[in-house]
Amino acid sequence: MELSDIKTFAAVARAGGITRAAEELNTVQSNVTQRIKALEAEIGTPLFERHSRGMTLTAAGKRLLPYARKMAALSNEAVLAARDDGEPKGPLAIGSMETTAAVRLPPLLADFHRRFPAVRLTLRTATTADLVASVLDGVLDGAFVAGPIEHADLVATSAFREELVLVSARRWTSLKELRAATPESGPTALAFRTGCTYRQRLEQIFVEFGWPSAARFELGTLDGMIGCVAADMGVTLLPRAVVERTAMIGNVSIHTLNPAHARVETLFIQRRSGHQYSALSSFISCLKKEDDVIAA
Numbered sequence: 001m002e003l004s005d006i007k008t009f010a011a012v013a014r015a016g017g018i019t020r021a022a023e024e025l026n027t028v029q030s031n032v033t034q035r036i037k038a039l040e041a042e043i044g045t046p047l048f049e050r051h052s053r054g055m056t057l058t059a060a061g062k063r064l065l066p067y068a069r070k071m072a073a074l075s076n077e078a079v080l081a082a083r084d085d086g087e088p089k090g091p092l093a094i095g096s097m098e099t100t101a102a103v104r105l106p107p108l109l110a111d112f113h114r115r116f117p118a119v120r121l122t123l124r125t126a127t128t129a130d131l132v133a134s135v136l137d138g139v140l141d142g143a144f145v146a147g148p149i150e151h152a153d154l155v156a157t158s159a160f161r162e163e164l165v166l167v168s169a170r171r172w173t174s175l176k177e178l179r180a181a182t183p184e185s186g187p188t189a190l191a192f193r194t195g196c197t198y199r200q201r202l203e204q205i206f207v208e209f210g211w212p213s214a215a216r217f218e219l220g221t222l223d224g225m226i227g228c229v230a231a232d233m234g235v236t237l238l239p240r241a242v243v244e245r246t247a248m249i250g251n252v253s254i255h256t257l258n259p260a261h262a263r264v265e266t267l268f269i270q271r272r273s274g275h276q277y278s279a280l281s282s283f284i285s286c287l288k289k290e291d292d293v294i295a296a
Contacts, residue, residue: 001042003075006033009047009066010137013061014130017054024139070153073138073271080277088282090119095131095143096123098192098222099242100266104160105144112286119279129195135269141280142270146197153272159287160163160266161184162239164201165175169232175255178235179209186211190225197264202237205261226252239264 008025012032015021022029032105040047047061057065063227083090096105101123112121124140131143136153149156172178178187189206191199206214219225222242229236243254256262263279268287270280 001039001153002035003071004217005039005042006068006231007072007075008032009039009061010065010072011139012036012048012055013057013065013068014133014139016056025084029090060113062180069138071137073136073273076138077271077273084277084279087118088116088125088278090279091120091122092279092283093122093124093140094283095134095140096125097128097131097144097146097196098125099162099198099239100144101125102222103239103242103245104266108286110193111289112283115286116279116282119282120133121283127195128197129190132269135271138271142283144268147265147267150266154269155272156267156269157284157287158265159268162241162264162266164198164237164257164262164264165206165240165243166257167226167238167243168235168253168255169230170251170253171232172253172255183250186214188215188217190217190219190228190234190236192220192225198237201261201264205237205257 008021011021011025012018015024018029018032018036022032025032036048043060043064045060046058047064048055049058070268080090105123109121109123112119124134126134128149131140131145132149132151132154134140135143144159147156147158166175168178172181186206186209189199189202191202193199206212215234217228219228222238225236225238226243226246227250228234230248240254243249243252246252268284268290270284
């Protein structure tokens with residue numbers, strides 16, 4: 001069983017299709033297809049079901065995936081451990097939710113770059129579900145995700161605490177007014193794609209407000225989200241710190257929610273492994289320093 005085939009299998013499972021997996025692996029689609037077919041031939045059973053929307057794992061693929069993730073991650077960790085001489089340097093791949101990247105990370109990343117210029121840091125934004133999968137697969141060294149996260153193969157460090165608020169167009173001056181004006185289906189829910197923890201919370205809030213059948217509209221960027229809210233296309237759920245720092249703050253209304261809906265902790269997750277290499281250890285030291293500044 002070739003390790004490259006295993007890594008390709010994990011990438012396709014994570015991406016849900018050949019095209020996105022090829023982009024992630026920086027290769028051509030035919031190469032990805034060939035490796036998946038070779039792995040299926042070696043194992044003797046299909047690992048994916050092909051359909052018009054992409055590819056989903058078969059029962060056999062689901063059983064293989066945890067092992068593939070561990071093999072791919074251990075391969076990456078072995079290379080990093082061999083290269084690690086105690087001096088922070090080399091590549092470091094970090095993931096983050098878009099909202100955290102926009103507001104919380106700039107001072108942290110700037111401090112890290114000043115202190116450890118030999119580390120080649122890259123940042124990728126995605127949903128919490130995608131980030132967790134990428135850390136487990138070893139594609140990312142660590143990621144900022146919405147808690148809670150409980151997984152035997154992950155270690156989580158508390159990074160930031162956020163207050164989530166409902167955001168609407170400026171003409172809705174109170175939550176009571178918004179709810180009274182939409183008695184039947186409710187406003188359109190503006191959200192990031194499936195896998196976003198904030199989206200899940202927004203859908204829970206809509207159910208409690210009596211709007212389970214409200215329309216959903218997916219957006220891919222934070223600026224696009226707030227712009228659509230300001231244009232009165234619908235409402236969304238975001239951290240207060242994000243909304244208050246946007247240039248469009250004067251065009252939206254912020255509605256406070258009860259603590260059960262509003263409180264959320266952002267965690268920094270990494271794989272549980274025997275070797276804590278220098279670049280990642282140094283990043284975590286900067287993170288804890290930043291958390292101390294925020295707490296003070």
